Amino acid sequence: QQKVQQSPESLIVPEGGMASLNCTSSDRNVDYFWWYxxxxxxxxxxxxxxxxxxxxxEGRFTVHLNKASLHTSLHIRDSQPSDSALYLCAAxxxxxxxxxGDGTQLVVKP
Amino acid sequence: EAAVTQSPRNKVAVxxxxxxxxxxxxxNHNNMYWYRQDTGHGLRLIHYSYGAGSTEKxxxxxxYKASRPxxxxxxxxxxxxxxxxxxxxxxxxGDAQGEVFFGKGTRLTVV
Numbered sequence: 001q002q003k004v005q006q007s008p009e010s011l012i013v014p015e016g017g018m019a020s021l022n023c024t025s026s027d028r029n030v031d032y033f034w035w036y037x038x039x040x041x042x043x044x045x046x047x048x049x050x051x052x053x054x055x056x057x058e059g060r061f062t063v064h065l066n067k068a069s070l071h072t073s074l075h076i077r078d079s080q081p082s083d084s085a086l087y088l089c090a091a092x093x094x095x096x097x098x099x100x101g102d103g104t105q106l107v108v109k110p
Numbered sequence: 111e112a113a114v115t116q117s118p119r120n121k122v123a124v125x126x127x128x129x130x131x132x133x134x135x136x137x138n139h140n141n142m143y144w145y146r147q148d149t150g151h152g153l154r155l156i157h158y159s160y161g162a163g164s165t166e167k168x169x170x171x172x173x174y175k176a177s178r179p180x181x182x183x184x185x186x187x188x189x190x191x192x193x194x195x196x197x198x199x200x201x202x203x204g205d206a207q208g209e210v211f212f213g214k215g216t217r218l219t220v221v
Binding site: 003004006032034036042043044045046049086088090092096097098099100101102103105 | 141143145150151152153154155158160166168169200202204207208209210211212213214215
């Protein structure tokens with residue numbers, strides 16, 4: 001069973017809208033979470049990390065983490081067409097193994 | 111910026127043949143990883159390493175071997191390639207905080 005589950009699988013939002021992506025881990029050994037973004041034909045690049053409960057904001061991007069439920073979410077406000085990409089959630093365990101979910105394919109329509 | 115270089119970038123192999131994918135990092139990171147990504151999907155962990163001489167099995171190690179002869183180099187070996195191993199393979203190195211830096215990927219087609 002996959003250790004990291006993401007939803008939705010795909011998401012279409014209008015330009016200027018809000019995109020909300022979810023991620024949950026089924027492994028209680030998971031410590032930290034990351035969000036990566038992968039544009040078509042490219043390699044993934046780290047977007048944001050969150051290690052403790054609460055919220056973290058960087059520009060138009062906000063991540064939330066609830067460690068008790070092992071749930072994290074990524075919110076993108078004022079979405080732009082350049083935000084269209086595959087968003088991957090990653091979680092690490094105490095052995096520094098990094099597991100990825102299947103991703104959310106985001107399309108921002110002009 | 112962290113640098114991870116994979117070679118080759120594209121490879122066509124025959125079923126039953128041996129394939130070696132190479133990865134070099136100049137970040138001096140202890141941790142290195144091999145993932146595969148099938149079209150439209152996420153990354154699945156094949157093997158990883160904590161340093162020179164160490165290799166560990168990830169989630170899908172069957173049909174793959176790994177080798178870490180030095181801090182900089184981490185290879186993925188397919189002894190008997192099968193069409194089901196057609197995929198894009200990403201090598202990555204990880205820093206002490208756990209951030210992972212990826213190479214550009216190798217597109218492998220097994221015919």
